[in-house]
Amino acid sequence: MFFSLIKKxxxxxxxxxxxxxxLLVMPIGLIIILxxxxxxxxxxxxxxxxxxxxxxxQHEDELKQFQNFIVxxxxxxxxxxxxxxxxxxxxxxxxxxxxxxxxxxxxxFVKVTKLEKSDLEDARNGGNYNxxxxxxxxFTNDYLTSVFLNKNAPTFQVYLNESxxxxxxxxxxxxxxxxxxxxxxxxxxxxxxxxxxxxIPTLDITSNIKTVASKDxxxxxxxxTFSMSVMFILFLAxxxxxxxxxxxxxxxxxxxxxxQVNPVTYLASIVVSTVxxxxxxxxxxxxxxxxxxxxxxxxLHLYLLIxxxxxxxxxxxxxxxxxxxxxxxxxxxxxxxxxAFVAILALLGGSFFNISxxxxxxxxxxxxxxxxxxxxxxxxxxxDGSFSSIQSIITNLGIQAFILxxxxxxxxxxxxxxx
Amino acid sequence: xxxxxxxxxxxxxxxxxxxxxxxxxxxxxxxLLGPNGAGKSTxxxxxxxxxxxxxxxxxxxxxxxIKEPTKLRKILGVVPQEIALYGDLTARExxxxxxxxxxxxxxxxxxxxxIVLKQIGLENEHKKLVKHYSGGxxxxxxxxxxxxxxxxxxxxxxPTVGIDPQSRNHILxxxxxxxxxxxxxxxxxxxxxxxxxxxxxxxxxxxxxRIIASGAKEEIKSILSSEKMVVVKxxxxxxxxxxxxxxxxxxxxxxxxxxxxxFTVAKDTNLLPTLMTLCEKHKIVLNSFQVEEPTLEDxxxxxxGRALRN
Ligand SMILES: Nc1ncnc2c1ncn2[C@@H]1O[C@H](COP(=O)(O)OP(=O)(O)OP(=O)(O)O)[C@@H](O)[C@H]1O
Ligand SMILES: [Mg+2]
Numbered sequence: 001m002f003f004s005l006i007k008k009x010x011x012x013x014x015x016x017x018x019x020x021x022x023l024l025v026m027p028i029g030l031i032i033i034l035x036x037x038x039x040x041x042x043x044x045x046x047x048x049x050x051x052x053x054x055x056x057x058q059h060e061d062e063l064k065q066f067q068n069f070i071v072x073x074x075x076x077x078x079x080x081x082x083x084x085x086x087x088x089x090x091x092x093x094x095x096x097x098x099x100x101x102x103x104x105x106x107x108x109f110v111k112v113t114k115l116e117k118s119d120l121e122d123a124r125n126g127g128n129y130n131x132x133x134x135x136x137x138x139f140t141n142d143y144l145t146s147v148f149l150n151k152n153a154p155t156f157q158v159y160l161n162e163s164x165x166x167x168x169x170x171x172x173x174x175x176x177x178x179x180x181x182x183x184x185x186x187x188x189x190x191x192x193x194x195x196x197x198x199x200i201p202t203l204d205i206t207s208n209i210k211t212v213a214s215k216d217x218x219x220x221x222x223x224x225t226f227s228m229s230v231m232f233i234l235f236l237a238x239x240x241x242x243x244x245x246x247x248x249x250x251x252x253x254x255x256x257x258x259x260q261v262n263p264v265t266y267l268a269s270i271v272v273s274t275v276x277x278x279x280x281x282x283x284x285x286x287x288x289x290x291x292x293x294x295x296x297x298x299x300l301h302l303y304l305l306i307x308x309x310x311x312x313x314x315x316x317x318x319x320x321x322x323x324x325x326x327x328x329x330x331x332x333x334x335x336x337x338x339x340a341f342v343a344i345l346a347l348l349g350g351s352f353f354n355i356s357x358x359x360x361x362x363x364x365x366x367x368x369x370x371x372x373x374x375x376x377x378x379x380x381x382x383x384d385g386s387f388s389s390i391q392s393i394i395t396n397l398g399i400q401a402f403i404l405x406x407x408x409x410x411x412x413x414x415x416x417x418x419x
Numbered sequence: 420x421x422x423x424x425x426x427x428x429x430x431x432x433x434x435x436x437x438x439x440x441x442x443x444x445x446x447x448x449x450x451l452l453g454p455n456g457a458g459k460s461t462x463x464x465x466x467x468x469x470x471x472x473x474x475x476x477x478x479x480x481x482x483x484x485i486k487e488p489t490k491l492r493k494i495l496g497v498v499p500q501e502i503a504l505y506g507d508l509t510a511r512e513x514x515x516x517x518x519x520x521x522x523x524x525x526x527x528x529x530x531x532x533x534i535v536l537k538q539i540g541l542e543n544e545h546k547k548l549v550k551h552y553s554g555g556x557x558x559x560x561x562x563x564x565x566x567x568x569x570x571x572x573x574x575x576x577x578p579t580v581g582i583d584p585q586s587r588n589h590i591l592x593x594x595x596x597x598x599x600x601x602x603x604x605x606x607x608x609x610x611x612x613x614x615x616x617x618x619x620x621x622x623x624x625x626x627x628x629r630i631i632a633s634g635a636k637e638e639i640k641s642i643l644s645s646e647k648m649v650v651v652k653x654x655x656x657x658x659x660x661x662x663x664x665x666x667x668x669x670x671x672x673x674x675x676x677x678x679x680x681x682f683t684v685a686k687d688t689n690l691l692p693t694l695m696t697l698c699e700k701h702k703i704v705l706n707s708f709q710v711e712e713p714t715l716e717d718x719x720x721x722x723x724g725r726a727l728r729n
Pocket of ligand 1: 430431433434435453454455456457458459460461462500610
């Protein structure tokens, strides 16, 4: 019986070409149009491969400082041959330049240019570099002193070009990694491990940088695939609720009640068929985007998780709208939703443009509308791809689904009738 | 026996149903006759447990069904006034859907669908989407859906509105057959008195939420048995003439339609001589004089002073 209710819903849907047009053809068209029309606005991050240009300004030669340090340190630390070797392999600037910025992995997308002191101003104003690293005078000497003689560690200056978000995130990650390695040496030295006859552990820099680098930049087609999908899925809720109202208006619902079907079962069938139809609709839209735009969908199961949570929310929305329609004995609730409210939700949820740039308050509200939360989740997956990055989004969606479904069931009238 | 006692329904301002008493025995066809807005559908919705009455009870074999509707719903079929069908499904799919909602077994449902399709004469058109059906075909399927689970009581709310005479005859025959062959008790609602006259043994006449007359067909007509309907035609008439006609103490319910005038008179009056004298006086020629058997329409007119259909 429950299955019949769902099967009927599907048949009615498939036989309504105008609704399929709205739910599938429109969003696909919009994704394509917006991706091409607005693609250029997405600028630097639109390309397939990322190019990072880093300028390094080194105020003093490293080897010379190293020699000076040995001369001074000899008086306090016994200099053995292995220790000298170790020290040589941990010179900070060399590590940064050779191992971190110029290893096999990073080479592909990082281009390092050495500049003179005098070029700094021009480089900063010119904006040709994604980052400028300025290493001050005596840096290596200070560093070695801090490691072996327990003094304060020196710092160097990084100027990031923040206007290009993706690249600056990558650079920050690289530098964080460098920082980590840096402090590891310090720890090793403090625990006297470096004085033993040991080789410096070769750290697996590459793997970390790789995940950072493989973070796909959000292209316009990716953005609009998700933003349009989460927007048009809202129309599905409106459509199903208006179907439900037609069932009441034509007294089909009376027949269902007279057949001894519990109204709660009927409402549950609306939720379940909405969930299935949502999964199908999003599935089709994503498949099309995958085929046309090669939107990557790495970690597919996490995309499915968000989609499933979203579909529960949409199920809740359609149940709530159905309840309101039944209560008011008109299709007003679902009409107002489809004709006006969807546009507001789309705006809040960032379906047209990223609203967080305008106001942080709106951005926060955006996370509490179904489409906004799901969009945020999808975009996080594109950039990061880990479960932890979408955990709070999943919770958000879960809370929304729960509240909507609960209210819908409380509001739904328990009898049929001509009222 | 299905029975309603002092049933009332009050909407904010309207008293849609007012102290209605009503019963139907197994195997009977009972007519519920009334003009638009009389409260027929509201009464039916309460009998079928779809809306709660403001006051009064619905009893099935003396058991209250308002709080415990299951027993009634099992043996009740309702044909709503509206076409309660999915236009986007075929006739067969509609029957399959409503049958499975009734939790009928696959096998039984299959058998019943064949039988019902024959009963409603759609066995050759069951593959068409219902939205492409004619009005009459939709009405027939609307009835068919209510027959699937072989109800003992069938309530039909104006099952013949807005369809061609042929479909209408088909439906009337189906109803009669259903009653005779399956002994289904039927409450038949209509504002066509000739349908009710043809089908029903007992009749309730409803107006403005109230039952204004009830009983066997003959009993109802005998409300008028002390009177007769007269229709007369003159070559012309004038206001003075009509006024004098109205002043005659024998006549009541005078109705003037152009050259035709109708009225009721007590059964044993000989009106003709009086009428002739009056004509002579005004130099008017009497063209025809006709005495008619009362119909339900006349009963309704007699009871309410209004025509059943306007
Ligand atoms: N839900 C409602 N709210 C307010 N008034 C209602 C409601 N349902 C019916 N009514 C009123 O109750 C009265 C009886 O309506 P009902 O539909 O029962 O009449 P009916 O005899 O079936 O008429 P028809 O022949 O037009 O179907 C009408 O005046 C109608 O306007
Ligand atoms: Mg009615």
